[in-house]
Amino acid sequence: MRKFILPPLVLSGLVWFAWYLIQLRPDPKPKEIKREAPYVEVVLAQSKSMPATIESHGVVRPHTRTTLIAEVPGIVNGVAPFQKAENAPSFRAGGFFKKDDLLVKIEEVDLLSAVAEAKANVSRAELQLVQERELADQAKSEWGKRDWSKASELVRRLPQIRKAEAEINSAQARLKQAQKNLDRTRVLAPFDGRIIRTMVDRGQRVGGGSSAALAEVYALDAAEIDLSLSQKEISFLGFVDGNPNGSPIQVETLDSEGNAVHRGSLDRSQGMVDLKTRLTNFVARIDNCFANPFSNPQVLSPLSLGQFVNLRLTGKKITTFILPDSAFRDLETILVVDQKNRLHPRKVEVLNRTNRQVWVGKGLKNGDRVCITPIEIISEGMKVRVVGDAPPIPKAEKVKEAADQNGTK
Numbered sequence: 344m345r346k347f348i349l350p351p352l353v354l355s356g357l358v359w360f361a362w363y364l365i366q367l368r369p370d371p372k373p374k375e376i377k378r379e380a381p382y383v384e385v386v387l388a389q390s391k392s393m394p395a396t397i398e399s400h401g402v403v404r405p406h407t408r409t410t411l412i413a414e415v416p417g418i419v420n421g422v423a424p425f426q427k428a429e430n431a432p433s434f435r436a437g438g439f440f441k442k443d444d445l446l447v448k449i450e451e452v453d454l455l456s457a458v459a460e461a462k463a464n465v466s467r468a469e470l471q472l473v474q475e476r477e478l479a480d481q482a483k484s485e486w487g488k489r490d491w492s493k494a495s496e497l498v499r500r501l502p503q504i505r506k507a508e509a510e511i512n513s514a515q516a517r518l519k520q521a522q523k524n525l526d527r528t529r530v531l532a533p534f535d536g537r538i539i540r541t542m543v544d545r546g547q548r549v550g551g552g553s554s555a556a557l558a559e560v561y562a563l564d565a566a567e568i569d570l571s572l573s574q575k576e577i578s579f580l581g582f583v584d585g586n587p588n589g590s591p592i593q594v595e596t597l598d599s600e601g602n603a604v605h606r607g608s609l610d611r612s613q614g615m616v617d618l619k620t621r622l623t624n625f626v627a628r629i630d631n632c633f634a635n636p637f638s639n640p641q642v643l644s645p646l647s648l649g650q651f652v653n654l655r656l657t658g659k660k661i662t663t664f665i666l667p668d669s670a671f672r673d674l675e676t677i678l679v680v681d682q683k684n685r686l687h688p689r690k691v692e693v694l695n696r697t698n699r700q701v702w703v704g705k706g707l708k709n710g711d712r713v714c715i716t717p718i719e720i721i722s723e724g725m726k727v728r729v730v731g732d733a734p735p736i737p738k739a740e741k742v743k744e745a746a747d748q749n750g751t752k
Contacts, residue, residue: 380726381718385680388664388711395579395658398597398697401570403650405561406628407534412556413549414527417449421545430636432532434558436540439636440532447530447557449549454525461518468514472507475500534562535637539648563638565630566646567610568594570654571622579695579702580658584612593657594627596646601653601698604644605632609656627654663694664703670715671701678714678721684732686714686725 422434423446432440440446479500483491486498496502539559549555572580580592592609607629616623631638634645646652670677672688679687691706707713712729 380684380728381716382730383680383686383714383716383718383727384730385712385714386666386670388666388707388709388713390662390664390707390709392660392662395581395661395663395695395702396697397572397576397579397656397695399570399572399576399654399656401568401627401652401654403566403568403646403648403652405633405648406565406567407536407562408539409533409560410556411446411530411533411558411560413447413449413530414555415449415454415524416548416550416555417451417453417528418548419543419545420448420450422447422541422543434538434541436538438538439563440536440538440560441637442532442534444532445529446532447543449528449530451525451528454521454528458518458521458525461514461521465511465514465518468507468510472504472511475503475507479504530557532560535564535635536560536562537633561648563631563633563635565628566632568596568627568629568652568654570625570627571617571620572625573622576695577623579661580656582609582612582658584614590659594629595655595657596629596632597653597655598644603655605629605646607632627656661694661702661704664707666701666703666713667715668696668699668701669717670713677706678718680712680714680727680729684727684729686718686721686727687723688721 423438423440423444424431424433425445425448430439430441432438432444432446434446482494482498482500486494491499537560539561541558542556543549543558549557581590582592594607594609595603596605598604607627610626610628613624613626629646631642632646633642634647635642666677672678675690675693676688677691679689681687689706692704694702694704696702714727
C-alpha cells in the first residue's frame with residue numbers, strides 16, 4: 344500500500360516546490376532601448392542668378408552638302424591634282440579643295456567643233472544682214488523720186504532685214520551657249536570643301552542624268568548637329584520658335600572631360616515632334632569646326648562627319664537653387680532639417696537635372712538646410728544629428744557644470 348501512495352506524494356511535493364520557486368522569481372523589468380538620432384550631412388540652400396544650362400548630344404553633319412555633276416557629256420580627261428604643289432586640290436575621298444579649284448577635266452574636242460560652227464553661223468548671219476541692207480539701198484535707188492515712205496515694207500525689204508537681225512541674235516546666242524558648254528568641261532569647286540566620295544575617274548565617260556554625278560562634297564564653313572529637347576528643356580532655356588529677337592541659345596561641344604571645344608548657337612527648330620520620343624528636333628550650328636588646311640590658324644580638335652558629340656546648351660538667366668542629386672528621395676521630394684534638427688519632407692519644383700546636379704525653382708528659400716544623406720526609413724519630425732554641429736551636453740554634465748558655477752560664486 345505504501346509503495347502506491349508514496350510516489351504521488353513525492354511528485355506533488357516537487358510540483359509545489361517548483362511553483363514556489365517560480366513565485367519567488369523577481370518580475371522582469373522592461374529594458375529601455377535608447378535610439379540615437381542618425382547623423383546626416385546638410386547643405387544650405389542659396390539662390391543664384393545664372394544662365395540656364397542643359398546637356399545634350401547629337402551627330403555632326405555638314406551645313407552644305409551637295410553632289411558635283413557634269414553639265415556636259417564626255418570622257419574624263421583628268422582629275423585633280425593636275426600639278427604637284429602644296430595644298431593642291433585632290434579629287435579623292437577625303438581630299439580638300441578651295442573655291443574655283445579645277446577638279447575634273449572633260450574632253451573638249453566635240454565642244455570646240457561646236458564653238459567653231461557657232462562662230463561660222465554668226466558670220467553667215469552678219470553677211471546676210473549686210474546683203475539685205477544693200478538690197479534695200481538698191482531698191483530705194485530704183486524707186487526714184489517718188490515718196491519712199493509710201494513704198495510697202497516688202498519693197499523696202501524691212502522684213503528681210505528684221506529676219507537677218509534675228510538670225511544674228513540667234514547665232515550669237517548659240518555661240519554663247521557653245522562657249523559656255525566648252526567652259527563646263529572644266530569642273531570647278533563651288534566652295535572651300537572636302538570630298539566625301541567620288542563616282543568617276545580618268546578615262547570614264549559621263550553623260551546626263553544619274554551618270555552625270557562626279558563626286559559628293561561638303562563645305563568647310565560650318566557644321567550642323569541634330570539634337571532633341573523636351574518641352575520642359577525648351578522652356579528652361581527660354582527658346583522661342585520663330586522669334587528672331589529672342590535671346591540666342593549658345594551651344595558648346597564638349598571633350599571627354601567636359602571642357603568646351605567648339606562654340607556655336609542653336610540655329611533653328613525643325614518644327615517637328617518625334618512621335619516615339621515626344622521630343623522636338625533642333626539644329627545647332629558650329630562655324631569653322633572642320634579640318635581645313637587652308638585656314639589660319641588651324642582648327643584644333645576638328646569635328647568629323649557622323650561624329651557623336653556631347654553638347655552644353657546655355658540659355659536665359661534664371662534664379663535657381665543648385666542641389667546635389669543625393670538630396671532627392673524621389674523625383675521631386677527633398678528632406679529639410681529645421682532648427683530643432685527634425686526632418687520634414689518637402690516637394691520642390693525641379694527645373695532641370697544635369698551632371699548629377701538638380702536645378703530647383705519653387706519650394707526652397709535661402710538658408711534652408713537640405714539633407715543630402717540617404718536615409719532608408721524616415722518619419723515626419725524625425726530627430727537627426729547634423730554633422731558638424733556641436734554635440735549636445737548630457738544632463739548630468741549640465742548639473743555638474745551648474746553646481747561648479749554656483750560654488751565659484
